[in-house]
Structures are given as C-alpha cells and as structure tokens.
Amino acid sequence: MASHIYECIEKIGQSIIDNRGFLTELDREIGDADHGINMARGFGEVLAQLPADNEDIGAALKKTGMVLLSKVGGASGPLYGTACLEAAKVCAGRTALTAEDGKTVFAAVIAGIQKRGKAVRGEKTMLDAIIPASEAYAAAVDAGAPVDACLDAMCEAAKEGAEYTASIRATKGRASYLGDRSIGHKDPGAASSLLAMEAIRSYVKGA
C-alpha cells in the first residue's frame, strides 16, 4: 500500500501535471513560457522515482527535493527543491504530522526559498502566496481551529496572495526584466504554490 506521504506528493504532482498548460501560459506573459513544462517534468520524475511504500516523511521530502532541484530546470527547481530539503530536515523520521507541525514545515519551506532566492514578500514571486498562507494557517492553528478549517484558511490566503501578484511589479526572477510591464499579470510560481497547497488540502480532507 502506498504511504500517506507518497499519496500526498502524488496528488500535488498530478495537479501540477494537469495544470502544466495553465502555468506555462502564465509564464508566457511575463517570463519564458516554461514554468508548467519545468514543473511537470520535475514532478513526472518525482512520481517515477519516489518509493511508494516508504512512510518516512523526511526521506520522501528529501528525495522529492533532490529530484526537483535537478530535473525542473528553471529557477523554480532550486527554489522548490531547497524548500523540500529544508522541510525534510524538520520531518526526519516522522510518519505523521500534527497541525502544529505544519507551522514548522511552513517556516522551513519559507527559509529554504529565501535562502536560495533572496526574495522577500512583495516581489511578485511564489513567496507572495506562501507567506500569507503560512500566516493564515498558523493563526487558525493557534486559535484552535480544526485541521480542515486551518487548511481552508491557508488556501484562501494563498489564493488572495496569488491574485495580489497581478497588481505588483516583479523585482526578482525573469519577470523583473519587464519592469512595469509585469503589472497586470499573475506570477506563475505563486500559481503553482497555490495548486500545491490546494492539493495538500484535498489530500488531507479526503484521507
């Protein structure tokens, strides 16, 4: 039987692969039209290489991180790859996570992306979806909300954050070459982050 972590990563990968056209179109507007291609290539390889029966969340995230790092090909590879490697460290040896653990994982993910890309909130990147999502999730957990409600709050904030990227100018990544012309278009990385978080929510709710 496939492990929980495998099924969760599979759900994320499937959503990314199903949305490759959408992500690539977003990247056509303000980048080099490859974000969906990059991410689908990376997750295709993750699903081919990840052992389905390993319950160790840290090990699964480490493998996922190494594959994304090497196979995605664009900036999102080292960024999501490093995020997974940092998350792997805080999940080493774990076979289940609590709602509280989710906060630690978020912190590790954000630290990984910032270590690699040196961006902050407001630069029109994936962080504009992930940071508000992390804050909304933590606030819901701290308020004692049930897990489903915490994940709803997370996805709601991620969605708002991804929409917000359309209103700002890019100062990191390829879209920054466009300057003000990047305004009016959503950031592809924020869109893929939202898809990943929605997949996690749908996995947890369905499990």
Add this chain to the structure above:
Amino acid sequence: MVGIVIVSHSAKVAEGIVELAAEMAADNGHIIAAGGLSDGGIGTDPLRIQAAIEQADTGDGVAVLADIGSSIMSAETAIEFLEGSGIRVRIADAPVLEGAVSACAASAGGTSLDEVIAAAEEARGFSKLA
C-alpha cells in the same frame, strides 16, 4: 591550475564557450561545460554543475562562469553541496563568454583562483568599440 566551469541553460552554448575559451589555454583539460539538463532540455541542473566542478578541480580551485537567471541559483546550490569537499569554488560576476575567455587566459598563466575571478570580472568593463 585553476579549473573553469561554464554554466548555461543551453548545452550548445556551454560547449561553444568552452571551445572558444580553450583557444586561450594550452592545456584545455580544466575547462568544463555544464549546460542544459541531463535529458538534453534547456535549463540548469545543480547536480550537473556539481559534477563539472569536481571534474574541473585539480586542487587549485574552480571559477564558475554562468549565464542568466537560474544559472546563478543552480551554481550556488552546487557549491553548497560541495561544502566539506575541500574544493574552493567562486562564481565570477561577469558576462559568461567574455569572462570565460579572460578567465582561461589568466588560468593558463598559472594565477590563483582569486586572480582568475578578478580577470573574469574585469571583462565586464571592456569596451568593444573603443
């Protein structure tokens, strides 16, 4: 001799730059191309860059010349994976082709890693029309 690694999104670009830059050096064994993905696609791959750095090093360190976008992020990732290996690596803040030619000339002259990096970075200021 200081090794040199050329990072590009395109394997052809990286190999072409190695071909051009190697003309500046009698011994071209330490200029290694790390372009594209392992499946031949366009992009950068930290693990390929790491392997190229290991191959380029002869004990005197390695200078990395990189093209645009994620090349730098991928090179930095590769360098992090090499922490503890004892290999000294620096990325030159220079245009990849011109920097590679200058770096090769400096490296062939037997200079140190820091001097090779300085030579590559000087290429940033060269005027082609003056």
